[in-house]
Amino acid sequence: FEEARLSTRALLDYSENFFHPTLRLGVTGLSRAGKTVFITALVHGLARGGRFPIFESMATGRISAARLEPQPDDAIPRFDYEDHLRTLIDDRNWPHSTVDISELRLVIDYQRRNGADRSLTIDIVDYPGEWLLDLPLLNKSYEQWAAESLSLSRQDPRVRLAGEWHAHLATLDPTGRENEQATLTAARLFTKYLRECRDEQFAMSLLPPGRFLMPGNLAGSPALTFAPLDVPLNGEPPEGSLWAMMRRRFEAYKDVVVRPFFRDHFSRLDRQIVLVDALTAFNAGPEALHDLESALAGILDIFRIGRSSLWSALFRPKIDRILFAATKADHLHHSSHDRLENILRRIVERASTRAEFAGAEVDVVAMSAVRATREAQVQRGHERLPSIVGTPIAGETSGPEVFDGRTEVATFPGDLPVELNDLFKAGTFRGLAAGRPEDADYRFLRFRPPRIDCRNPEEIILPHIRLDRALQFLIGDKLL
Numbered sequence: 001f002e003e004a005r006l007s008t009r010a011l012l013d014y015s016e017n018f019f020h021p022t023l024r025l026g027v028t029g030l031s032r033a034g035k036t037v038f039i040t041a042l043v044h045g046l047a048r049g050g051r052f053p054i055f056e057s058m059a060t061g062r063i064s065a066a067r068l069e070p071q072p073d074d075a076i077p078r079f080d081y082e083d084h085l086r087t088l089i090d091d092r093n094w095p096h097s098t099v100d101i102s103e104l105r106l107v108i109d110y111q112r113r114n115g116a117d118r119s120l121t122i123d124i125v126d127y128p129g130e131w132l133l134d135l136p137l138l139n140k141s142y143e144q145w146a147a148e149s150l151s152l153s154r155q156d157p158r159v160r161l162a163g164e165w166h167a168h169l170a171t172l173d174p175t176g177r178e179n180e181q182a183t184l185t186a187a188r189l190f191t192k193y194l195r196e197c198r199d200e201q202f203a204m205s206l207l208p209p210g211r212f213l214m215p216g217n218l219a220g221s222p223a224l225t226f227a228p229l230d231v232p233l234n235g236e237p238p239e240g241s242l243w244a245m246m247r248r249r250f251e252a253y254k255d256v257v258v259r260p261f262f263r264d265h266f267s268r269l270d271r272q273i274v275l276v277d278a279l280t281a282f283n284a285g286p287e288a289l290h291d292l293e294s295a296l297a298g299i300l301d302i303f304r305i306g307r308s309s310l311w312s313a314l315f316r317p318k319i320d321r322i323l324f325a326a327t328k329a330d331h332l333h334h335s336s337h338d339r340l341e342n343i344l345r346r347i348v349e350r351a352s353t354r355a356e357f358a359g360a361e362v363d364v365v366a367m368s369a370v371r372a373t374r375e376a377q378v379q380r381g382h383e384r385l386p387s388i389v390g391t392p393i394a395g396e397t398s399g400p401e402v403f404d405g406r407t408e409v410a411t412f413p414g415d416l417p418v419e420l421n422d423l424f425k426a427g428t429f430r431g432l433a434a435g436r437p438e439d440a441d442y443r444f445l446r447f448r449p450p451r452i453d454c455r456n457p458e459e460i461i462l463p464h465i466r467l468d469r470a471l472q473f474l475i476g477d478k479l480l
């Protein structure tokens with residue numbers, strides 16, 4: 001029955017595509033990578049004629065209009081573009097981040113190179129990257145997953161955050177009677193540990209199950225209430241035991257959460273952009289960078305088409321282009337943008353050899369969807385230093401200074417190293433990240449969105465870095 005339902009949908013997708021060429025563009029990335037800001041800027045730029053010199057169809061004037069249309073999938077929330085844009089421009093604040101899947105339909109009217117008028121419908125699907133990293137769970141037993149999660153949590157730096165959860169774990173008897181309260185506490189402490197691993201300071205990436213961090217509409221449901229137990233890999237739980245209960249819920253998680261996501265959403269995507277907050281990982285140090293690389297290998301593995309035993313024919317992806325984008329490049333001086341791009345390229349290359357990746361065209365870009373800084377030369381003693389100028393968010397600190405959200409500051413974002421290996425050497429990069437040279441705290445300052453002159457809303461243009469390059473790769477070939 002399910003197969004029949006899916007082939008009906010595939011047929012509907014196909015016939016819709018025949019009459020109205022439609023591209024489903026997936027936008028993903030771990031939480032705070034920049035998905036919401038990216039989609040808002042992309043839609044605004046297309047609809048309002050942003051400055052996109054590298055996006056050929058727009059630069060040559062072949063796009064006559066781009067407009068929003070009602071989103072076609074009744075069961076998916078609409079991406080709240082208007083509200084996000086208002087927050088960004090009128091309030092000069094960053095919009096609320098992605099916490100669930102959402103979708104938006106954009107129709108582009110354009111002239112083909114041969115002169116014929118056409119339209120292309122783009123369904124933008126925004127979903128948490130955490131969900132993607134759940135796919136490997138399908139091939140794992142509860143016992144395998146528990147053993148892996150425990151062994152990871154005993155390594156540095158995670159072990160420093162796992163204390164409370166480990167202490168509770170030590171009080172549990174897996175073969176004892178099932179116990180809802182103990183399970184709730186274990187799930188809560190395990191989730192708290194995962195959250196802390198994601199914190200800026202540690203910036204770990206590889207933390208399944210993804211819904212523990214991004215529950216979407218499933219928060220609090222039993223399928224999300226389980227945790228690892230210290231149990232033998234090949235053991236069998238006694239009936240009615242805590243272990244049996246955890247195992248049952250782990251299986252439920254796969255059935256009601258993981259499989260439906262891949263079957264109903266992921267398998268329908270045509271193109272994918274994966275946003276990566278590489279700068280935060282660099283700042284957190286080599287462990288975070290290793291973890292990011294593993295997460296990207298995991299993601300590439302998921303895109304590996306055909307070969308993987310994980311894919312039943314029902315939810316094999318058809319994605320033929322994947323763009324990995326390092327976001328927030330406006331935290332660096334432009335002289336480092338190519339370096340950021342090269343470093344991400346190296347990470348993706350390394351990850352893709354591990355994943356034996358084949359199947360889709362992959363590219364890499366360093367960009368900023370909404371550029372919050374400008375560049376300036378600042379005189380310091382006899383030196384003129386290339387710096388970036390922006391308004392730090394109220395409450396951001398730099399050493400003893402606390403910013404009020406109104407004052408502009410110039411910072412010197414150190415140079416990125418040319419070689420990826422230099423980033424992996426402990427301590428080499430921490431000292432180079434943003435902040436003023438005299439600061440002891442090298443965390444990146446978070447800036448407010450740029451001030452935009454909005455006297456005429458029709459003429460508002462959002463500044464960006466290389467957003468047009470991303471667009472050209474993702475949809476340029478569909479507009480020829």
Ligand code: GDP
Binds near residue numbers: 031098329
């Ligand atoms: P999501 O969780 O992937 O949806 O991430 P968001 O799009 O909400 O972005 C998370 C945060 O990253 C925002 O609140 C901003 O602080 C920051 N951010 C995102 N994009 C940019 C950018 O282009 N430039 C700068 N400076 N900050 C950005």
